[in-house]
Amino acid sequence: MGTSISVDQLHVSYYGKEAVRDVSFSIMPGSLVGIIGPNGAGKSTLLKSILGLIPSDKGTVKVQGGEVKLARKKLAYVPQRSNIDWDFPISVIDTALIGTYPKLRMFRRPKKSDKQLAMECLEKVGMSEFKNRQIGELSGGQQQRVFLARALAQQAEIFFLDEPFVGIDISSEETIIKILKELRDQGKTILVVHHDLSKANDYFQQLILLNQELVKFGNVDEVMTPETISRAYQGQLSFLKELVVSS
Template sequence: MHHKAISIQNLHVSYYGDEAVRDVSLAVEPGNLVGIIGPNGAGKSTFLKAMLGLIPRDKGDVEILGKPVKEVRKQIAYVPQRNDIDWDFPITVRDAVLLGTYPRLKLFRRPGKKERQWAMECLRRVGMEEFSHRQIGELSGGQQQRVFLARALAQQAEVFFLDEPFVGVDVSSEETIVKILKELCWQGKTVIVVHHDLSKANDYFHQLILLNKELIGFGAVSDVFQTDIIAKAYQGQFAFMKEMGV
């Protein structure tokens, strides 16, 4: 039976007592690379975290691969914002990626040779294999983000969530990450990305979720990326108009 990758019904979320996300309903088919865009304070990260069950929702239903999130955790990979991660934690690049293999291991089994080889393969995909013995805190922002993408790849998940993966990341890391996200979609995986820069939305994504506390637009990039629809979300924040070249 064919399941939607993500199905959301009437999602409401409060943040410190304020309504942050209001009545969002949408469904994403598998194999799509979806950008969540909208102005600062629009609730994009809150929306992502609520989908994943990382913060409570006031009401609404979220299904991933046709099931409640807690039943399909192993199928979900999450790359948080870089400022949500403790970079002083003393762990090597390889061990950070090896953590991604844990959801697949039988209870209480330590990663073995097969997992270590797979972790190195994932590092190779993101171009970070020669850094495997470095501490994660020594890396640049772009390198750190590649390592966390490698960790997500190591999980062999079906649905990937990335929260602002391009903040503080160099251009070549950004290109590497986008290429890998597109490859995941070609393999039938689904990728959801909170993204703040409108200028690349056209090149990066198949679909856009345009959010400003409520859902302003959802669909193919060409449908959502219209001046009047974007303007509705950004209400008078006209700097973005120049970014879009409108």
């Protein structure tokens, strides 16, 4: 089986500043990978660059062996919660239904089967009873679950989640990680930008530790060593060492 995502010597700058420097790695299908690193390490930039939303200065990104452009319909993206207008006049079910848009042709409306799919995805994340609520009326965890349902409705091969666990309740977090693990077991590829190091062990098999440059890419136990972590954080968080050592 070929690689799902391969990144080779990627350089990306954001507003003229170099945010990602010479990053290379490749990920196989059926992986649940965390992207971790300190604030400003270029985690979201890397994600957006793989998605082809930010042009790269140098290097290549291949998705399923080809250009990102050719694989767009196989990618699902869950944005950071802070990037969404929660006052937008849209209901929970209609938000999930947007997940079916990429596969719909121009001028076509979602059909009954699309609505059914959206509803099933809401059920999977435990949000079907809220289907007629406006999205702003939900708690943070519920909002995140609705957006995961939208990604599920895309029936994608590769999932990108940007900080999905920020500001959400513990049961939503458990639901989300459970679903992500199921997707992994079905052979999907999942990339999660994450900044809570304490749970990285339990959630991911592989980690991309980033601080503009790639500090380390590999299995969790290789990456979560005091030396590599402190190299990435450069003493920004001294208590982390103890945390990692004790875990």
